[in-house]
Amino acid sequence: LADSGPGPADRALAIVLWHAAQAASRGFDGCPFHHARAEYADPDHPAHRAAREHKDWVRGQRAALLGEAGHPDAENGAFELERVVEGALAAGALRASPDITSTAMRLARRVLGFGG
Numbered sequence: 001l002a003d004s005g006p007g008p009a010d011r012a013l014a015i016v017l018w019h020a021a022q023a024a025s026r027g028f029d030g031c032p033f034h035h036a037r038a039e040y041a042d043p044d045h046p047a048h049r050a051a052r053e054h055k056d057w058v059r060g061q062r063a064a065l066l067g068e069a070g071h072p073d074a075e076n077g078a079f080e081l082e083r084v085v086e087g088a089l090a091a092g093a094l095r096a097s098p099d100i101t102s103t104a105m106r107l108a109r110r111v112l113g114f115g116g
Contacts (some may be wrong), residue, residue, distance in 0.1 A: 008068035009112050012081065013105070015062070019085045020104035023092025030093030031086075058082070071112065080111045 006014065022028060033051040038046040063078035071077045088104040091097070 017109040018087040020101040023088040023101040028092045031089040
């Protein structure tokens with residue numbers, strides 16, 4: 001059964017798609033973790049620390065998926081996917097646009113080695 005679902009690269013792309021689609025939607029007000037870090041700028045504040053730890057955890061999950069997918073540099077690939085998602089979230093906080101999703105997916109496919 002484990003092999004009957006989408007593979008790890010497809011799951012990584014689906015996660016990017018979900019984030020980018022949220023960011024591209026009308027009414028998106030930005031990432032709540034970005035808000036927490038901005039509102040509680042002291043890196044030792046519990047809210048700031050929790051936001052940073054969450055982002056670190058997510059990057060670790062991405063690295064695990066990429067490693068499972070056979071990516072040649074899973075840690076760096078996870079960092080690159082994080083930049084793609086963070087860019088989509090930042091763009092979406094400024095203006096809803098379908099270009100956010102298409103751009104994020106094109107970049108994510110490049111990171112995963114699918115071209116673009």
